[in-house]
Amino acid sequence: MGCEAYRNTLLEYLDGDLTGGARAELEAHLAHCPGCREELQGLQETLTFIASMPVPEPPEVFWQQYLRELRQKVVPAPRLPRLWKWLAALPLRPMPAVAVGIVLILAVFLTWQSSPERPPMRDLTSLNLTQQLALSQDLDLLREMDLLEEIELLEDWELIRSRAILGPQKAT
Amino acid sequence: MKEAELALIARLRQGDQSAFDTLVRQHQKDLFRLAYRMTQNVEDAKDLSQEAFLRAYRGLGSFDERSNLSTWLYRITMNLCLTHLRQHRSSGEETLPETYADPSPKSLDELEEREVQRAVAEAVAELPPQQRATLLLRVHHGLPYREIAEIMETSEGTVRVNYFHAVAKLRSQLKGSRESL
Numbered sequence: 001m002g003c004e005a006y007r008n009t010l011l012e013y014l015d016g017d018l019t020g021g022a023r024a025e026l027e028a029h030l031a032h033c034p035g036c037r038e039e040l041q042g043l044q045e046t047l048t049f050i051a052s053m054p055v056p057e058p059p060e061v062f063w064q065q066y067l068r069e070l071r072q073k074v075v076p077a078p079r080l081p082r083l084w085k086w087l088a089a090l091p092l093r094p095m096p097a098v099a100v101g102i103v104l105i106l107a108v109f110l111t112w113q114s115s116p117e118r119p120p121m122r123d124l125t126s127l128n129l130t131q132q133l134a135l136s137q138d139l140d141l142l143r144e145m146d147l148l149e150e151i152e153l154l155e156d157w158e159l160i161r162s163r164a165i166l167g168p169q170k171a172t
Numbered sequence: 173m174k175e176a177e178l179a180l181i182a183r184l185r186q187g188d189q190s191a192f193d194t195l196v197r198q199h200q201k202d203l204f205r206l207a208y209r210m211t212q213n214v215e216d217a218k219d220l221s222q223e224a225f226l227r228a229y230r231g232l233g234s235f236d237e238r239s240n241l242s243t244w245l246y247r248i249t250m251n252l253c254l255t256h257l258r259q260h261r262s263s264g265e266e267t268l269p270e271t272y273a274d275p276s277p278k279s280l281d282e283l284e285e286r287e288v289q290r291a292v293a294e295a296v297a298e299l300p301p302q303q304r305a306t307l308l309l310r311v312h313h314g315l316p317y318r319e320i321a322e323i324m325e326t327s328e329g330t331v332r333v334n335y336f337h338a339v340a341k342l343r344s345q346l347k348g349s350r351e352s353l
Contacts, residue, residue, distance in 0.1 A: 011336055039342055046343040049292045050311045055205050070222055074192060074229055169222055 001025070004034055011039050014047065072167050102138050177241045185232055196225055199242060202313070203249045212297055220256060224249040227278045236337035239322070246313075250305055257301045288331045291349035295342050303338040310335055 006029050012018040013026055030037050183191035203224055208217035227248050235244060295306060303323065309320045311321075317335075320326045 008336075011339060012265075020178075037206070042343055042347065043339065046292075046339060046346050047289060049310060049346060050296065050307065050342060051288065053293060057207055058204075058214075063197075063200060066200060066218065066242065067193060070196055070225055071192075072188070073222070073226055131180070 001029075002030075003033060006030075006033070006036055007039050010036070011042055013040070013044060101139050102141065176327075179235060181232065181237065181241070183237065184229065185277075192225075192229060199225075199245050202242070203245060206246060206249050206308065206313065207253055209296075209303075209312060210250070210305065211256060212293065216256065220252045221249060223252055226353075239317070243319055243322055246309070247325070248317075250309075250323055254301050254305065287348065288349055292342065292346060295345035299341060303334045303341075304352055306331055306334040307338040 006026055009018055009022065009026055013023065018026060082100065180194060182190055184195065200221065203221040205216050207220040207224075208214065211217055212219065224245060228245055231248075235241075296307070299307065305324060306320055309323060310317075311313045315323070317328045317331045321331045324331060
């Protein structure tokens with residue numbers, strides 16, 4: 001076997017994949033061939049340089065942010081029907097609970113207002129500033145509820161759209 | 173596959189958020205390093221490795237439990253990196269390798285070593301993506317040819333040939349840059 005053939009086995013030799021007779025034969029050749037020994041040394045040096053290529057080591061804060069971003073992007077696997085989920089979380093969500101209360105109070109108030117026996121209604125302008133502010137906050141809250149509902153609908157739409165684009169999930 | 177990995181997969185399939193956190197913490201550094209070595213850009217490495225986690229999570233249904241979890245994650249990351257490199261090449265964008273060496277060399281030897289390191293980084297960046305991928309998985313991640321073949325979705329023979337060509341090219345470049353110093 002000539003030098004060229006031996007040189008083709010040098011990487012296998014360095015990997016430890018060359019065994020038995022082939023390994024012994026190469027070692028015997030290397031013992032008396034300075035050219036192939038130099039080639040072997042060059043390959044070793046190349047692999048050492050590749051292995052020593054620097055890679056950045058980000059700080060812990062980078063990984064915290066990394067995970068936070070991923071959590072925001074990940075879509076929970078099973079999703080409960082939206083209405084059920086909302087109702088189930090109601091005791092844990094004071095804001096919507098307050099809003100529901102306000103809606104009920106308003107409904108009672110409007111029913112009472114449309115009744116023919118109602119007492120004369122107070123002019124809104126007669127409310128003091130605190131009362132007007134409270135009323136406007138209630139209205140803002142109701143508007144926010146509508147907005148939240150629209151955001152949830154948009155999120156659902158984005159989810160459906162992304163699944164439609166990605167198609168059936170497959171390991172890529 | 174190890175029992176702990178099977179349990180983690182089961183929790184992930186149940187939508188357990190803490191299982192996802194565990195998966196990320198266990199593999200984030202390996203995937204980031206792999207993506208960095210492929211793209212040689214920190215931002216790209218971050219985006220690509222994060223995308224790999226998202227795809228893995230969404231594609232849990234297709235995961236074959238006879239496979240190794242890390243092999244599967246490497247495969248997803250590698251495919252994303254190869255697609256990214258193809259898109260950059262076709263759009264004509266070239267990313268210069270970022271270097272993280274000490275900005276002030278203390279000796280002539282250090283300066284020379286840095287020059288050689290730069291030459292190696294550039295030579296690695298110029299390798300065809302399949303060869304680069306094989307080389308990095310073998311040298312940096314210490315993976316056996318069989319696992320690299322699984323990641324690259326090719327035969328073990330092709331992996332060996334790619335590895336051989338990649339090292340030979342770098343050997344020749346390194347020799348050239350040494351002689352020019």
